[in-house]
Amino acid sequence: MTEFIPAGSRFVDLPSPFAMKRGGALHGARMAYETWGELNADGDNAILILTGLSPDAHAASNAGNPEPGWWEAMLGPGKPIDTDRWFVLCVNTLGSCKGSTGPASIDPATGTPYRLRFPDLSVEDCAVAAAHVLRSLGLERLACVIGNSMGGMVALSFLQQFPGIAHAHINISGAARALPFSIAIRSLQREAIRLDPNWNNGEYSDEAYPEAGMRMARKLGVITYRSALEWDGRFGRVRLDSDRRIGEDPFGLEFEVESYLEGHARRFVRRFDPNCYLYLSRSMDWFDLGESCHGTCEAGLAKLRVNRALAIGVHTDILFPLQQQQEIADGLLAGGTDARCLQLPSPQGHDAFLVDIARFGPAVRDFLDAL
Amino acid sequence: MTEFIPAGSRFVDLPSPFAMKRGGALHGARMAYETWGELNADGDNAILILTGLSPDAHAASNAGNPEPGWWEAMLGPGKPIDTDRWFVLCVNTLGSCKGSTGPASIDPATGTPYRLRFPDLSVEDCAVAAAHVLRSLGLERLACVIGNSMGGMVALSFLQQFPGIAHAHINISGAARALPFSIAIRSLQREAIRLDPNWNNGEYSDEAYPEAGMRMARKLGVITYRSALEWDGRFGRVRLDSDRRIGEDPFGLEFEVESYLEGHARRFVRRFDPNCYLYLSRSMDWFDLGESCHGTCEAGLAKLRVNRALAIGVHTDILFPLQQQQEIADGLLAGGTDARCLQLPSPQGHDAFLVDIARFGPAVRDFLDAL
Incomplete structure (x- = not known):
């Protein structure tokens, strides 16, 4: 029963109690995060990164932790997510074991790990918890929210629950709902x-x-x-x-x-x-942006208030297939967002965004440069 | 430790000892088979069906067993494999538990099931055992050998080891070698x-x-x-x-x-x-028609002596992807066979040949009708 918290992690307390969507509440819960770059005077250069199921908040090396992060090639000075321009924040997902409160964390009511006494975790809870991190840091608005894989689901829920909070959105190999193969x-x-x-x-x-x-x-x-x-x-x-x-x-x-x-x-x-792992995995199965707003997935997407969006997917992804990124772009476009889907020929499947920086880097850079 | 032998199964004894490709030999082994239709006077209307990993030899209802078989819609009077014209033989794969000798069968040396004392099983052994069934029935030549999935591998090995034994070949969702995803x-x-x-x-x-x-x-x-x-x-x-x-x-x-x-x-x-299951599964991993003849897969295919061939695959197959059926057709064509690949838009993936009879039926019928 161990948590795996990267050196240099910073923490924000969640409101206590923190009510969960499917019932129950957390007490004394916290979120781990890391940052890169500086917030500018107008406070309009912040980017939030929401991760896949397993990564921690250490997306790249920084002052608190010089070790390479899981997106080292994408994030830093002069890199596609250029920290000379952007103030970047990455949060560890609620329910994880890498700094944010999850089933491996100590339940203050018992002094022992939650284990299966942790309340049901939903993607929507992960989005609310991420929003609390922003609030605690005094961030009212994001230039862009970037979500990868499961983080793409969290990002859509985040945009749904906090309309207008982000000017732009990049959804990478994400989905607006879980489909039966996955x-x-x-x-x-x-x-x-x-x-x-x-x-x-x-x-x-x-x-x-x-x-x-x-x-x-x-x-x-x-x-x-x-x-x-x-x-x-x-x-x-x-x-x-x-x-x-x-x-x-x-x-x-x-x-x-x-x-x-x-x-x-x-x-x-x-x-x-x-x-x-069990809790995070199941939260993905439950996710459907349409169900969250008692309508269709398409309608849920069309209701999101974001000005510009880019969905990126790859032909070889069998877990979050390309049609799902196309669905995101189409739905956002139907709601008036300047959105498009970029289909990349990466051979590496769902994980391509972690390794095919030659393709994903320019795509992310070009979108952010034009903001 | 049970064998599951369909009613009406017929049996042929393999030569004893029956030497296995990777070492060891079987003693007193047998093969289960079933037939449909009648062999004509010229003995030129025989079709052999080689199955996937799990099916038995009961491909369709017949006099010995009126229960529907696993390819009931494909095989029978007036059906795509028309038993009014063809004499059809289906064998249970060597190594299976459905009548042919396999790890669940009794080892005559000990009086107990072979279990892991069964020698290594290869696709090549399955092909040799099937050829023995033909020989025992007095069949010298086939009008066509049809192999589905794993049976497609066995069929290619059969054609490789017994040049000229078949006039034609239909390879359905098969492969000339196992690739790393599968x-x-x-x-x-x-x-x-x-x-x-x-x-x-x-x-x-x-x-x-x-x-x-x-x-x-x-x-x-x-x-x-x-x-x-x-x-x-x-x-x-x-x-x-x-x-x-x-x-x-x-x-x-x-x-x-x-x-x-x-x-x-x-x-x-x-x-x-x-x-x-373990033995049959591993035999597929080992299969590479090229390795079998100490060359490339393409060269192995080009050396096969069969006059006409049809490889059929579907776009949605992730286990034996369409490129593998295209590879079979291309390789045979390069060796002088009148071969082509038919790419079907069936949504059912690798199993489509079992269920999408609306597409597979006409494809098989047209090819056989033209023989």
Whole structure:
């Protein structure tokens, strides 16, 4: 039961109690965030970054933490999100285990971790919590809100719940609602964790830890975050050297792609809390911008008040397919936003925004430069 | 440890010993098959059907078994594979648990099931075993060999190992080699089974059975056999009625798509032997027609001696993507076969050949009619 809080994290207290959309409330909850650049005198150069399921708020190196961040190539002086011009804020998602309050955090009512006593978490709660961070920092308005993957869902909810709070929006490989293929994948990931006897209804310890379930969930994640096209070129049918095979297991790792998945899984399983994973995963399944406003997804998008928007997606994304970014752009356009969808030929699938900076960098830079 | 042998199955003994490609041999092994229609006097109207991973030889109802088969709409009098004209033979794959000898069968040397003592199974072995069935029935030549999915791999190996044995070939949603995305999926399915403590290195019983692992493997299978496009229309974001939810599990089934996967898994887990699943699954990862002839895949295809061929694939197949059927057609064409690839817009993904008879039926009928 551990939280993984980057050095240099800063914190904002949420109002206490902090009511949750589906019932229950948090007491004494907090949000972790980091910043880059300086807010200008007019207070009109702020950008908020909302992350995918697992990243922390350390998007890039900064004074508080010189380690490279998960979007190091995108964010900094002279980079596509140019911190010489913009004041950039990245928040760790509510419900995470990387500084913001989540199921791995201590419940002040009991002095023990929440585990499954954490209230239902929704994307809408994540958006409200992010808005509280802005308020605490005295930010009334954003030049742009950028959301990646799950953060794209949070960003849409944020725009829905706080009309006019942002001048512009970049939605990267996001979606206005969860569709059944991605629900099926996430449901199976959660089942893998829950089936691990060590999960023990969320009452695991570092010693009896649902490592096998987390490994399965992460491998399935990585399979759906990348693309067959990328892997054909990257791995083909290359075998492992015999000394990299594991033991005498007759069904053990044999192909390079299997070793790649194993490596990804090993790096992840002890660095992300399983209960937090379950809560964040399920919040995505529940998300539908239309349901949130008792209408269709299209109507929900058309009601958002934002002046300019760019949705970016890639052809090889099977988890948040390109049609979903097109839907976002079309819906915003129908509501009067100057919106468009940029379809990139990146081979890396859903994760392309993390690695294909050659394509995503200029797209983000050009949009921000024109603001 | 059970075999699931359809009523009316017929059997052919394999030569004993039956040497396996990767080492070891089977003793007293047999193959299950079924037939439809009559062999004509010239013996030139025989069609062989090679199946996907899990089906038995009961492709359609016949005199021995009036129950509908897994390809009932495709095979019979007046149907696309017209048994008024063709003598049709379907074999259960070597290594399966549905009549042909596999890991669930009794090893005559010990009087107990082979389990993991079954020798390594390769696609090439499956092809040789199928050829023995033909020989035993006195068939020297086929009008056509049809292979679906894994059966498409077996068919290519069959054509490679028995040059000139078939006049024509239909390869449906098959592949000339396994690529890393499908290897990753199958590797994860096998890991789910092997991680189930009840798998017990293959030494499970009906009482202590790796049900959870099989359920995970099957759900992942179904996710990759169908398509996101189909599910968007079929399930959308429909919830289960509250009385169809399971218990009080806070992470239990909620969406219709989750219930669909659960139903598929429940029907499967006790109807297919887990060790057989592992062996058949791994044989696909190993398959590469090029490696089999110490060359490239393209060269392997170009060397096949078959006069006419049709590869059929669908745009929504993520497991055996359309490029792989195009590769088969291109490779055969390069070797002088009158071959083409038919790309169908079926929404059902890899499984389309089982359900989209409206598209697959005419395609198969037209090709066979012209022979």
